[in-house]
Amino acid sequence: MLLSLQVVSQTLKVLPLQPSPGDTIEISYDPTGGALESDPLTSCRILLYSDFQMNSRKVPLVKDNGVYKAFVPTDSLAQLIAFSFSAEKKTDRETNGITRFYRNGKTVEGAYYLTAELYLGQSGKNLFGFDKEYAKAISFYEKEREFHPDGKFRISVIQGYLKCLLKADSVHAVREANALLDSVNSKGKLTDLDMLFKFRVYEAINQGEAAQKTLADLQKAYPSSPVIFSRRYKEVVSPQPAEEMETLALALIADYNMINGAEFNYFLPSVYGELCKQYSKELNLEKFHEYLSKLTNPAAIAYNCHLAAISLLEAGQEISEAEKLGRRSIELADSSGLEKSNPMQYGGYLSVLGEALLKQQRDKESLLYLSKAHALSKGASPEIDLLYATSLARDKQFQIALPFFESSIQHAEVDSALKKLFHDTWLAVHGNDDKFQWTLDTLLARSAANRKEVLKKEMLNEKAPSFQLKDLQGKRVGLEQLKGKIVVLDFWADWCVPCKMAFPGMQQLLDLYDKDKDVVILFIHTLDNFAVDLKPKIKKYLQDRKFSFRVLMDERLKNDVSSYQVATPYGIKALPQKIIIDRNGIIRFRSTGYEGSSEKLVSKMKDMIELTRML
The missing domain is CATH 1.25.40.10 (Tetratricopeptide repeat domain)
Incomplete structure (x- = not known):
């Protein structure tokens, strides 16, 4: 059977209608009447989700009588596949090429959940024009809960559902969350999964203090639980100085017998891989090769x-x-x-x-x-x-x-x-x-x-979380006092080599907008343990290189040392990262990584600032 998705006039046909994991998918795309009608195509971007991991790649297209065709093999863990068609300068954002996988007549676990995530994420916005469609995402979360109420990833599904519902109807979200918490508490003695469920529910509705108390209770009651391992593993692979990552990693490996034990051995290569990446970013080749030798x-x-x-x-x-x-x-x-x-x-x-x-x-x-x-x-x-x-x-x-x-x-x-x-x-x-x-x-x-x-x-439309931080002189700077200005936030860390490589370009950008009262550029030092007062070291570093940056020092949360006052609500998981906020406090752009030269950096940042100014 064929699935025919027709928007305007262009048509995408997918065979089979209800593919099973492992099937080879056949697609036929006719651009007639759509945005790409007059443009030659050579490839199609696919997003293939398998075991909750997304693989994005391009597949070649063959043209036959005006129709573009391709065959895409899948594996036995496939859940969702999405197709995006584009020419040199345009993308057909009207063709919703999303197909879920089936087994025994119903969607496989995660298919509807991943569809909801696509409607909320950047991939959905860029490829299909989904602009955080909360109502549709909620409906897909509900279908996932209906078809797989006891699924392996039910906790993640419920957390995603509550977070989305909180945006659409906060009263309903809190009411439903409380009902879920009551049902768990009525069990009496709670398992580690029950406590994880409570933690995720509290987290979803932004009850941070209750969430951290639940996590502390969980660690006390079940110190060897896979739940706690997962939490500690996440702390290891989060952005941080390589030496700190190594300290956490070695403790994790020892505490859970990851080298000789069977239960957590699966995660050992990824821990070594993260250490390789972090040491290579810091240009520590000796340590890089030490951990590279442990990979097989x-x-x-x-x-x-x-x-x-x-x-x-x-x-x-x-x-x-x-x-x-x-x-x-x-x-x-x-x-x-x-x-x-x-x-x-x-x-x-x-x-x-x-x-x-x-x-x-x-x-x-x-x-x-x-x-x-x-x-x-x-x-x-x-x-x-x-x-x-x-x-x-x-x-x-x-x-x-x-x-x-x-x-x-x-x-x-x-x-x-x-x-x-x-x-x-x-x-x-x-x-x-x-x-x-x-x-x-x-x-x-x-x-x-x-x-x-x-x-x-790539332009975003996200409310910028409010914050107040101290600069190197101890003066507090808050986002609220900058309302009406375009704000550029450069998130960096003293240990981050690419961050510092970008500094000459950022100084050029600062000089370029020096007399522009509508643009403010701030540098937020973050993702550090802050065990040592780094302010004197940072001051000297800036003075020696004649960088006139206004640096704000992020702070770790007292009740959750893995979270930061500004970096966490801003979703900073990699450095360097720059965020552009418009005059009304809306995040418009995110830029991660180093562009390779000061000229390229200044050009890109200027483009983003000027596009934000035009809003």
């Missing part, structure tokens, strides 16, 4: 080598080591057949090695890897194409390089070094400067327009 899965080793190579390249340090890590990631990827199973990821591995070779002026070698990376990406990555064009130009293949520069510059951020190389390539091909500046300005204008279109789709 080739894919995990390859991925962590890849991430470490990126960290070194971004920092401009140990480039030869980045090359070694890049080569190892590719060797392991080759042994596991990654090129066929995930060509885009494999292309990313190739591009990192190519970049490491470029930075060492080994242009011919880099070209071997970047040409293959370009072929695998099929034009979907302007960053890879720019690297490829750079390697071609460095190898004096100017005639081939020029069109790649022209096509990729209009879709990517470029710095002054790349502009110069583009100029050199132009001169080598044309023999003069005629029309170069006009061409460059045109491409840069298109790049700016394209970036702004992408940012518009």
Whole structure:
């Protein structure tokens, strides 16, 4: 049977109507009458949820009489699959390509729950235009509870349902939460799962003090419970200095006998993997290799080598080591057949090695890897194409390089070094400067327009939590007193190397808006244990480098040391992260990570600030 989802005129057909986990899904997409009617398509983005884990990738499309077709294999744990179709500059946000999986005539556990999450999350907003549709999400949570009342993840389902209901009807949410709590308390002696259930319910309706008391009671009554293990595991893998993460990790491994015991051994590779990532971010290669040696899965080793190579390249340090890590990631990827199973990821591995070779002026070698990376990406990555064009130009293949520069510059951020190389390539091909500046300005204008279109789709509409924090001089600064201004929050930590790499660019941004009374830029130091007073160290660091930042110091909550006064309500789980708040106290943008150069950072932040100003 076929499922036909028709919006406006375009049509998506999915076969079978009620797929079982493990089925190969066949899709047929006819864009006639829709946003993509006149645009050639090459691939479709899919979101495949399996065992509550989301895998996002692109699948190639084959065109047959105006209809685009593809086949997508799934595994035995598949729950939900969603399809999003886009051309070079547009996305068909009207076609709701969401299909749930079935077993024995009813949806598998988690299918409706994940549908609700899609209606609330950023993926749903960006791909399908769902703007936090609480009523629909609530209906899907209710269906999940109806079909799987005793499901393995029922606690998460109820928590999600209550959080959503609290947004839509707070009185109803509190009433229903109290009824659930009464039913649990009536049992008499509570199990660890009962106490976890109470904790999640209190947490869902923002009763933090009651939630923390329940958690403390749970830890006292059931110290060896998987529930407490899960809580401690979450603390280990949360963003924090690598040394603190290692201390927590070693204690967790010892307390739960994770090396020799069977019950929690499954989580050991992920603990080692997190330590690898954090030490590589802090450029501590000795510790990185110590924990990398404890990993046994080739894919995990390859991925962590890849991430470490990126960290070194971004920092401009140990480039030869980045090359070694890049080569190892590719060797392991080759042994596991990654090129066929995930060509885009494999292309990313190739591009990192190519970049490491470029930075060492080994242009011919880099070209071997970047040409293959370009072929695998099929034009979907302007960053890879720019690297490829750079390697071609460095190898004096100017005639081939020029069109790649022209096509990729209009879709990517470029710095002054790349502009110069583009100029050199132009001169080598044309023999003069005629029309170069006009061409460059045109491409840069298109790049700016394209970036702004992408940012518009990423624009948020979330109420910014109010806060008050002290700055380095002890003066309190609150969000309320900044109402009517555009507020930029830069969340960082003293231990975060990428945070500090972004500081020269942030100083340039600060200088750019120095006389603009409508824009305020604040730096919030967070995700630290605050066991030592860091204010003197931070003051000296800023003074030595002539950074004129106003730094606010986040605070840990007294009743929950894993939470922070500002970072937690703002959902800060990775650093660096920048948040743009409009004049009415609404979060409009989030930007995570380091852009790679001050020029790119300033350009992106300026675009976000100016788009926010236009609201």
